[in-house]
Amino acid sequence: MKATTVLLVTLLASTQYALWIGDKNVFDLLKLSNTSKLLQQENALLLKRNQKLLAEVIDLKNGGETIETLARYELGLIKPNETFYQIVD
Numbered sequence: 001m002k003a004t005t006v007l008l009v010t011l012l013a014s015t016q017y018a019l020w021i022g023d024k025n026v027f028d029l030l031k032l033s034n035t036s037k038l039l040q041q042e043n044a045l046l047l048k049r050n051q052k053l054l055a056e057v058i059d060l061k062n063g064g065e066t067i068e069t070l071a072r073y074e075l076g077l078i079k080p081n082e083t084f085y086q087i088v089d
Contacts, residue, residue: 019026059066071077078084 056066068077
């Protein structure tokens, strides 16, 4: 009876050691869970950005107004017979 008790206590102690202190313990699991949540949030932001870029690429391929808009704001496009006004604060 005493040998069985010692064996059971030893098994319980080794299981608890593995659970709390050993490799891949509870704390590692919590850390991985938090890291996973952060990466999912980052992926969601990147997915939105990619969708926006894809919509812009599709519009550029279809020859929409995106080309003119980008040229006006990024390159300073002024069409003939247009007057350019620059407002400085």
